[in-house]
Amino acid sequence: MLPDTLVHLSRIHERFTEVLERSGHTFLYQGTWFSNVKVLATVDPANVHYIMSSKFSNFPKGSKFSKIFDVLGRGIFNSDSERWMNQRKLVQALFNHRRFHQFLNKTSRDMVEKGLVTVLEHVAEQWLVVDMQDLFQRFTFDITCKLIIGYNPRCLSIDFPQVEFSKAMDDAEETLFWRHITPEWFWKSQRKLKIGQEWKMERASKTLDRISAEYISRKRKQLNNQSLSPDDGSEGKGTTSALTWFFWLISKNPQVESKIREELKASVPVNEAENWRLFNPQELNSLVYLHGALCESLRLYPPVPFQHKAPLQEDVLPSGHQVNSEMKIVLCLHAMGRMKSIWGEDCLKFKPERWITEGGKVKHEPSYKFLAFNAGPRTCLGKEVAFTQMKTVVAAVIHNYRVQAVEGHPVSPNVPLFFR
Numbered sequence: 001m002l003p004d005t006l007v008h009l010s011r012i013h014e015r016f017t018e019v020l021e022r023s024g025h026t027f028l029y030q031g032t033w034f035s036n037v038k039v040l041a042t043v044d045p046a047n048v049h050y051i052m053s054s055k056f057s058n059f060p061k062g063s064k065f066s067k068i069f070d071v072l073g074r075g076i077f078n079s080d081s082e083r084w085m086n087q088r089k090l091v092q093a094l095f096n097h098r099r100f101h102q103f104l105n106k107t108s109r110d111m112v113e114k115g116l117v118t119v120l121e122h123v124a125e126q127w128l129v130v131d132m133q134d135l136f137q138r139f140t141f142d143i144t145c146k147l148i149i150g151y152n153p154r155c156l157s158i159d160f161p162q163v164e165f166s167k168a169m170d171d172a173e174e175t176l177f178w179r180h181i182t183p184e185w186f187w188k189s190q191r192k193l194k195i196g197q198e199w200k201m202e203r204a205s206k207t208l209d210r211i212s213a214e215y216i217s218r219k220r221k222q223l224n225n226q227s228l229s230p231d232d233g234s235e236g237k238g239t240t241s242a243l244t245w246f247f248w249l250i251s252k253n254p255q256v257e258s259k260i261r262e263e264l265k266a267s268v269p270v271n272e273a274e275n276w277r278l279f280n281p282q283e284l285n286s287l288v289y290l291h292g293a294l295c296e297s298l299r300l301y302p303p304v305p306f307q308h309k310a311p312l313q314e315d316v317l318p319s320g321h322q323v324n325s326e327m328k329i330v331l332c333l334h335a336m337g338r339m340k341s342i343w344g345e346d347c348l349k350f351k352p353e354r355w356i357t358e359g360g361k362v363k364h365e366p367s368y369k370f371l372a373f374n375a376g377p378r379t380c381l382g383k384e385v386a387f388t389q390m391k392t393v394v395a396a397v398i399h400n401y402r403v404q405a406v407e408g409h410p411v412s413p414n415v416p417l418f419f420r
Helices: 002-007 009-022 045-054 062-068 081-095 098-126 132-149 164-181 184-193 196-218 236-252 254-266 288-300 383-400
Strands: 026-030 038-042 306-309 328-332
Touching: 009 026, 009 038, 009 328, 045 328, 062 164, 062 306, 098 132, 098 383, 132 164, 132 196, 132 236, 132 383, 164 184, 164 196, 184 196, 236 254, 236 288, 236 383, 254 288, 254 383, 288 383
Parallel strands: 038 328
Antiparallel strands: 026 038, 306 328
C-alpha cells in the first residue's frame, strides 16, 4: 500500500475513487512483505451497513486505532465498548436538554454577530482578500470553546492573532495520516528517536495538552473537575471543513447561491427582505433548499474522508470479502460520494435538488449511503449542532455579502484526516 500511496499522495482521494470504481466498490491493499499491512477499502453500501449497524459489535475502532490516535486522549472519538457507551450517554443527555439548545441557538447567533460579522465588515470595507478556511477555523474554535467551557478565546478578530491550538491540531492530523499508511514499527521508531513526523507530533501533543490544561484551569468550577481532551477541541474541525468547501462550491455555482438567497428573502416579511439582517437559528429550520445545499456539499466533501475499523473476529462481508483481526477496514466517504452506481450519472455535479422530494420536503438518504455524520450506533450526536452552526453562518454571509473565489487560486483537498 505504501508505495502506491506515496506515488499518488497529492491526489490520494482521487486515487481511491479510481481504484474502487474499477474494482467493484471494494479493494484489498497489501503493503510490502516486511510491513504486514493489509487494508480493505470499501464504498459498498451493503458492506457499510453491515460494518456500521448489523455487525457493529464486531467492528470497533480497535486498539490499533487508539494507538494511532493517542494524541486525542480517551474522549468519545477515541473510545470503544463500555467507555464509549458511557461517554455517549453523557453527551446525549447534554444535547437532548432543552437549555442546551437555547444556549446553542443564542451562542451561534452571538458568535456570528460579534465575531464573524465584525471581521467580514472590516474585510468588505477595506476590500481585502481573506482566507475563508482560516476565518471559519477561528470561528468554529471560538464557538466550540464557548459551548464546551463557556470561554471565548476570541481567535476571530480583525487582527487575526496566532492560534496555537489549531496549528498543533493541523500538525497532529498530518502525523495521524502517516501512521495510517506506514507500519507501526516504523512510526514508533521515529517516535522513540524523536525524528520525522513523530517529532512534529510530540511538539503538537505538548501544545495541545498545555492549552487544554489552561482552559480547564479557567473554568474548573464550571467543569466540576471533569477532564478536557484535545478530542473536545477538535470537534469544530468538521464544521470548518464543511463551511470552507460549501462556499467554494457556491462560488462555482452562482445559481445555487441565488436560490439560497431567494429562499432566505422569502422567509422574512416582504418589507424586510432587502434589509441587512442576521437570522436566528430557529428561523432557518424550515429552509429546505439551504439544507439540501449543505447536504450536497457534505456528500461531495465529507469533513472526514475516511473511516477506520478493525474486525475483532473473522467475518465475511456482504461483498464476499473475508476479513480478520489482522486487517484494517477503511470506509472511503469521499469516494462513496463519487460512485455513479450510488448517486447516479450526475454524481460529480453539485445538485442540492437531489435532497428535495417532489413534494418540496427534505429527502432523507440512508446513513450507509450518506456517511458524513457516521452511521449506526456511532451516528454523530452533534449533527444538529453542526447544522445549526452552519446554517446560521451561511444565512448571514449569503444574505448580506457576496463571496468570490480568487481567480486562478489552486484548490485541492489536503491529505490529513479532515478535508481542507
